[in-house]
Amino acid sequence: KNEVEQSPQNLTAQEGEFITINCSYSVGISALHWLQQHPGGGIVSLFMLSSGKKKHGRLIATINIQEKHSSLHITASHPRDSAVYICAVEDYGGSQGNLIFGKGTKLSVKP
Amino acid sequence: EAGVTQFPSHSVIEKGQTVTLRCDPISGHDNLYWYRRVMGKEIKFLLHFVKESKQDESGMPNNRFLAERTGGTYSTLKVQPAELEDSGVYFCASSRGAGTTMNTEAFFGQGTRLTVV
Numbered sequence: 489k490n491e492v493e494q495s496p497q498n499l500t501a502q503e504g505e506f507i508t509i510n511c512s513y514s515v516g517i518s519a520l521h522w523l524q525q526h527p528g529g530g531i532v533s534l535f536m537l538s539s540g541k542k543k544h545g546r547l548i549a550t551i552n553i554q555e556k557h558s559s560l561h562i563t564a565s566h567p568r569d570s571a572v573y574i575c576a577v578e579d580y581g582g583s584q585g586n587l588i589f590g591k592g593t594k595l596s597v598k599p
Numbered sequence: 600e601a602g603v604t605q606f607p608s609h610s611v612i613e614k615g616q617t618v619t620l621r622c623d624p625i626s627g628h629d630n631l632y633w634y635r636r637v638m639g640k641e642i643k644f645l646l647h648f649v650k651e652s653k654q655d656e657s658g659m660p661n662n663r664f665l666a667e668r669t670g671g672t673y674s675t676l677k678v679q680p681a682e683l684e685d686s687g688v689y690f691c692a693s694s695r696g697a698g699t700t701m702n703t704e705a706f707f708g709q710g711t712r713l714t715v716v
Binding site for chain 2: 521523525531532533536572574576587589592
């Protein structure tokens with residue numbers, strides 16, 4: 489069974505800083521998702537990627553299949569980026585829901 | 600402590616039939632969320648319960664979907680009548696707190712794979 493590890497667990501940054509959140513997994517996957525849980529509770533999907541890199545606004549997600557590792561970067565961070573960021577992976581030919589979730593990284597951006 | 604459990608794990612139904620999915624959150628978690636992942640697409644939020652009340656149901660796709668959480672414990676998500684495009688994996692998550700409170704970490708269930716044929 490795939491194991492998903494995120495680091496750091498908690499992260500505090502000053503507004504404007506460049507932020508990196510890491511996700512590693514143990515078994516080959518077909519895709520990886522980055523999700524954002526806002527203080528209101530609901531979760532939105534940020535990226536779904538299976539190789540390379542994707543960019544959306546100030547958010548960049550990269551994945552290295554060989555190293556079984558993905559990073560989520562936030563450039564020019566802002567207090568509204570404060571949220572919990574969750575990594576989830578899909579196993580190849582997986583059973584059930586196919587998705588295994590990390591524990592999340594709680595980001596707090598101070599003005 | 601038991602995690603979030605979902606039932607059934609897998610359901611195959613014919614178009615037009617009714618299916619009810621169940622989610623048992625972690626005991627003491629007031630917040631319960633439903634999400635859906637249609638194959639090959641991103642995960643979509645469906646709705647959020649706080650205890651028995653619907654806090655946000657903006658993600659419910661149409662009126663064929665009905666979610667309930669009587670008594671603020673387990674929740675059901677009924678699809679009636681099911682259509683082919685409803686196929687996917689339905690995830691449930693729970694958290695103790697939400698908003699600006701502490702303990703907002705969400706715990707996910709294993710999901711229910713729904714196949715409509």
